[in-house]
Amino acid sequence: MKTYLPIIGLEIHVELRTKSKMFCGCPADHFGKEPNTQTCPVCLGLPGALPVPNQQAIIWTLMIGQAFNATLNLESKFDRKHYFYPDLPKGYQISQYDEPLCSGGVVTLPEGVISLTRIHLEEDTGKLQHTTLNGQPVSLVDFNRSGVPLVEIVSEPQIHSAATAKTYAQTIRQIIHFLGVSDCDMEKGSMRLEANISLMSINPGSKPQTDPGFIRLPQYKVEVKNINSFRFLEKAINAEIQRQTAILDRGQLPRQETRGFTEVTGTTKSQRSKEAAKDYRYFPEPDIPPLKFTPSQFKTLIPQLPLMPQAYLDLFIKTYDLRPDYAQTLTASPKLAAKSLAAFILAQKQGLDPAALANLMINQKAITVKLSPSALVNLLQSKIKTSQPQSKTTTLMPLVREVLKQNPDLVTKYHQGKVSVIGALIGAVKKLSPSPVDPQTVQQLLTQALAQK
Numbered sequence: 001m002k003t004y005l006p007i008i009g010l011e012i013h014v015e016l017r018t019k020s021k022m023f024c025g026c027p028a029d030h031f032g033k034e035p036n037t038q039t040c041p042v043c044l045g046l047p048g049a050l051p052v053p054n055q056q057a058i059i060w061t062l063m064i065g066q067a068f069n070a071t072l073n074l075e076s077k078f079d080r081k082h083y084f085y086p087d088l089p090k091g092y093q094i095s096q097y098d099e100p101l102c103s104g105g106v107v108t109l110p111e112g113v114i115s116l117t118r119i120h121l122e123e124d125t126g127k128l129q130h131t132t133l134n135g136q137p138v139s140l141v142d143f144n145r146s147g148v149p150l151v152e153i154v155s156e157p158q159i160h161s162a163a164t165a166k167t168y169a170q171t172i173r174q175i176i177h178f179l180g181v182s183d184c185d186m187e188k189g190s191m192r193l194e195a196n197i198s199l200m201s202i203n204p205g206s207k208p209q210t211d212p213g214f215i216r217l218p219q220y221k222v223e224v225k226n227i228n229s230f231r232f233l234e235k236a237i238n239a240e241i242q243r244q245t246a247i248l249d250r251g252q253l254p255r256q257e258t259r260g261f262t263e264v265t266g267t268t269k270s271q272r273s274k275e276a277a278k279d280y281r282y283f284p285e286p287d288i289p290p291l292k293f294t295p296s297q298f299k300t301l302i303p304q305l306p307l308m309p310q311a312y313l314d315l316f317i318k319t320y321d322l323r324p325d326y327a328q329t330l331t332a333s334p335k336l337a338a339k340s341l342a343a344f345i346l347a348q349k350q351g352l353d354p355a356a357l358a359n360l361m362i363n364q365k366a367i368t369v370k371l372s373p374s375a376l377v378n379l380l381q382s383k384i385k386t387s388q389p390q391s392k393t394t395t396l397m398p399l400v401r402e403v404l405k406q407n408p409d410l411v412t413k414y415h416q417g418k419v420s421v422i423g424a425l426i427g428a429v430k431k432l433s434p435s436p437v438d439p440q441t442v443q444q445l446l447t448q449a450l451a452q453k
């Protein structure tokens with residue numbers, strides 16, 4: 001029995017939520033619209049129509065590059081990628097080949113750092129709808145999506161498990177969501193996942209060499225498409241690992257091909273043999289001049305990045321003392337994270353404990369969604385008031401006494417006039433208490449107990 005190391009790279013497409021399409025003035029918001037109502041000669045690929053790049057889409061792609069610490073290229077260009085499909089009326093897609101807007105970059109995961117190959121900008125294709133018309137099976141084409149700005153984020157083949165692939169994709173979605181440049185809705189297709197999977201034979205018991213500089217990639221790779229949820233991504237990769245393992249165990253090499261994931265069976269099915277780059281006959285788009293920037297143009301064009309999920313997490317855990325899992329929950333969306341931060345700042349101003357407010361927000365999610373930060377702080381205040389008599393006499397005072405007993409040096413300092421030590425004493429009570437406490441109440445009790453000493 002051989003052992004195999006999965007070699008996985010992901011290609012993630014996100015549609016940008018610009019007002020207009022990538023190369024024409026048609027609205028980019030195509031979801032749920034009457035078919036073929038948002039089209040023009042450019043996005044229908046009619047002869048003679050000229051594409052004009054969307055500046056907003058270019059800036060947002062650079063913003064994404066910046067968020068992932070990619071190199072923003074001073075020179076880049078659009079290329080034509082040729083292939084035939086009914087949803088691509090021009091016979092080619094305007095994409096970027098050897099000179100993308102952004103090169104490199106990293107995605108930091110708890111499992112380690114995954115390097116990015118590139119981040120480029122292209123146009124989306126139309127959409128096929130397979131249905132029946134007068135009892136006949138037909139395929140209809142809707143060109144509303146044709147030409148919508150699409151960003152592709154390509155990772156290096158540095159992912160070695162389905163679980164890491166899922167975390168990677170979720171992290172990418174969270175960061176782009178926080179940038180506010182795409183709604184990243186997998187159900188609506190505004191975020192799409194593709195995985196390239198192959199298996200590398202390794203000697204059992206030996207530590208696999210996964211360093212990108214040294215790794216020798218397998219001679220084939222299988223691309224899996226049609227993955228429209230994170231759960232299916234994990235399933236599709238595991239199914240593919242199983243299928244390829246069986247082939248390799250028989251002493252054969254899996255075919256280089258594109259396969260589609262079928263949700264019902266949880267397996268992948270061959271679609272076509274995989275194209276190589278040369279099959280696409282890439283060449284520079286003659287109707288769009290190359291893009292040239294200076295470093296100072298990048299500075300003025302690219303807006304300052306908003307607070308990213310990791311920055312919120314650091315603030316919530318380090319500054320506001322939140323439990324890590326609660327901090328994670330409250331950074332699930334940019335809206336919730338911003339609201340939580342505003343509420344914590346307000347709570348602290350009013351002498352309330354942000355961590356206690358976080359508990360309230362997590363335990364009463366339905367209320368949290370509706371209330372404003374100040375209403376949340378008021379709610380916490382009213383809860384503390386009603387529970388105070390009990391917590392003061394029965395639970396908090398013994399904790400306060402215990403803390404004073406454990407910190408005789410701080411007590412001495414306090415009596416010597418160093419009143420600021422009360423902060424450390426409040427912290428100690430907080431740590432000792434099994435449930436969140438209101439710092440103001442603790443301070444009152446501490447002052448009271450210290451006066452008796």
Ligand SMILES: [Zn+2]
Pocket residue numbers: 021024025026038039040041042043044147
């Ligand atoms: Zn158009």
